[in-house]
Amino acid sequence: RPLSAVPAASSEPPAPLAADRLATPCERADVPVARPPAFPHTVFVGHNNCDTDSVMAAIGAAALYNGHPARCNQAVNAETRYLLDRFGEPVPPPANDPRFVGKNWGLVDTAELAQVPAGVVLGRLVAVVDHHGLGADSVSTAHPVHIDMRPWGSCATIVAYKFWEASEPLPRKVAPLLMAAILSDTLNLRSPTTTPADRYAAKHLAKVSGMNATEVQDLVRGMFRAKSDVSGLTPAQVISLDYKEYAMGAHRVGWGTAETVSPRQYVDQAPALNDALRAHRRRRGLDAIFFSAVDVLRMRSLLLVPSPAEQ
Amino acid sequence: RPLSAVPAASSEPPAPLAADRLATPCERADVPVARPPAFPHTVFVGHNNCDTDSVMAAIGAAALYNGHPARCNQAVNAETRYLLDRFGEPVPPPANDPRFVGKNWGLVDTAELAQVPAGVVLGRLVAVVDHHGLGADSVSTAHPVHIDMRPWGSCATIVAYKFWEASEPLPRKVAPLLMAAILSDTLNLRSPTTTPADRYAAKHLAKVSGMNATEVQDLVRGMFRAKSDVSGLTPAQVISLDYKEYAMGAHRVGWGTAETVSPRQYVDQAPALNDALRAHRRRRGLDAIFFSAVDVLRMRSLLLVPSPAEQ
Structure with a gap:
């Protein structure tokens, strides 16, 4: 590979990873098959x-x-x-x-x-x-x-x-x-x-x-x-289903999320969810807390904002 | 896989990794071939x-x-x-x-x-x-x-x-x-x-x-x-060919190594190599320094000990 064939340098970010090339099975019958290691027990x-x-x-x-x-x-x-x-x-x-x-x-x-x-x-x-x-x-x-x-x-x-x-x-x-x-x-x-x-x-x-x-x-x-069925769960359980905490600069932020086909239910119980979010923020000593409901059919999100701190 | 089939727990260290199972090429013609990602540039x-x-x-x-x-x-x-x-x-x-x-x-x-x-x-x-x-x-x-x-x-x-x-x-x-x-x-x-x-x-x-x-x-x-031919190299170059430093508890240790088919040459120039090792130890502020010559034909090693500190 002569170096003259190296394309000119560019400053764009890393290329999008991995457009996988596909082949028909056994296209190369002369290639040995090297099986993976076994991990018994x-x-x-x-x-x-x-x-x-x-x-x-x-x-x-x-x-x-x-x-x-x-x-x-x-x-x-x-x-x-x-x-x-x-x-x-x-x-x-x-x-x-x-x-x-x-x-x-x-x-x-x-x-x-x-x-x-x-x-x-x-x-x-x-x-x-x-x-x-x-x-x-x-x-x-x-x-x-x-x-x-x-x-x-x-x-x-x-x-x-x-x-x-x-x-x-x-x-x-x-x-x-x-x-x-x-x-x-x-x-x-x-x-x-x-x-x-x-x-x-x-x-x-x-x-x-x-x-x-x-x-x-x-x-x-x-x-x-x-995944959308949160009936029977308390607001505290709903916001904890898929919840993570992040350090954002000097701030600690909590973020719960839910994927749903019926976002309406979250709008309907927003006051109770906001109460649960504020209680969770206090208990964990966070600077801010959010809860988003992702409408997986329409591909859009609802975001709860429990207090002025999150705005 | 019923849990009753899990073998009894043992306390031995992790199993030796990977006795690779081998297969003839294209043993499974119905398996799709998924090519790896390309990393151009x-x-x-x-x-x-x-x-x-x-x-x-x-x-x-x-x-x-x-x-x-x-x-x-x-x-x-x-x-x-x-x-x-x-x-x-x-x-x-x-x-x-x-x-x-x-x-x-x-x-x-x-x-x-x-x-x-x-x-x-x-x-x-x-x-x-x-x-x-x-x-x-x-x-x-x-x-x-x-x-x-x-x-x-x-x-x-x-x-x-x-x-x-x-x-x-x-x-x-x-x-x-x-x-x-x-x-x-x-x-x-x-x-x-x-x-x-x-x-x-x-x-x-x-x-x-x-x-x-x-x-x-x-x-x-x-x-x-x-790999064995170190003629034309100074002792300082010889000990640096394959050299790493390690932290061992509170001690910092340097270790150079050479693989050779003619270990005799290292014995012959041991005084000069030991001088180079002591100089390197001082310069890098190390607690100890070693140099080993691996006899790759007889599969044994010679170890230089430049001073009482290494003993």
Whole structure:
């Protein structure tokens, strides 16, 4: 590669990552297939406050590596439960299940130290599969481990690719779970984080699952409806469903969010939610707190502003 | 996977990583091939004080991703130069070459901040391929990047696997360079860091290179002889060829090493080397300094002890 062929330097930001090139299977029959390492007796688990992607990626990685899936120590959310019920998959045990003591660990969907569920022993970490990148507060280990991070729309997409790269048959039972996780994390392939890899994986997983486009969209409606159902929850529980705290300069800010097909319910109970937000802000000593409801059908958001501090 | 099938917990350390299972090519014709992302206009470079693995992994990654190879800003060592000459590959330009300004960057064979050559812009990092694991002083980025770390014997092995996983044809020109890097980093597949993946990759790369076992061993002898030739270097240059500093508890320790087929030369010049080590220890304010010469044919080491402090 002569250097004269290097294109002129430019000052634009890093190129958009990864327009994945696709090929037909076995285009190169002379290429050896190098299977992935096995991680037996290894428990795969996602982040605290587990969501569909973290649970399904754990189930997928456990299937690929002959390990065991776990969930975070909280209950799975209504969307995840709907999907597990729908496809006859049991809810994985929590990371702090006593039967996992002494096992090796694989992290999926996170590499952030603060997001690792209790029960995980980092000294026995053997693998990380994540789509969030390497922050300053990532896990670090004294021994080398397998780490695979790709800036794609969901961790489930990476797990699906790992099956294909290894020429490992992807179990028909696992395919719809990974597909649903991709559609969940990318808001039905419409979020700005969606990559060609996510589209490719979702399409092929639907094929392996034996689902046509109509059946997939029926599933998405079911997922979104399940996720939207906050009836029976207190306002304090609603704002905690998907909640994170951030340092913004000198300020500490809390942000809860909900994805919904019925944003009206949040407008209707705005006074009670605002009360809960103010109480939470006081209890956590925050400078500001917000709650947004994302209308996943119309792709717009409602933002609650509990007091002048947030304006 | 019912939990009753989880084997009893054990307290042994993490299982030895990755006995790689091998398969014949295209065993599963129904598996889609998902090609890797392209990283055009990206420069791939290894660590400071570049060795054969870091230079060849950069050349391999650049070939895989349609980018450009670079070396660290120091001169390549005699072994690397021997190999590049032998296979008609030009020495890659240094990372701080002005023609690389404004490009994106991929790191190979390191993820350690202190090991990143000048010229690399971490804000434009798009990929890391490494076999050293995730230390506390690793690079971190605000944006997600592609990271692939595997605890194998050489970074070149990972690059070779990435070709195969993507069903990308591995160029015949690149194969012997990656093979030589594996044999260099694993001391001809005899170091304790050697994994089944390294053996598999070296064997298949020899095949792609059209080299038989005798030709491979001739190459290894040539590499080791080139690496051993320190004639014409000052003692200060000899101890700096492959030198690192470590914090051991409250002590700061320097360690230089050389791999050689003629350990006798180090015994013969031990007084001059010890003088150079003591001078280096003073200059760097270290508590202790060592120099080891690894006899790569007999697989044993000589250790220089320049003063009572090291005993």
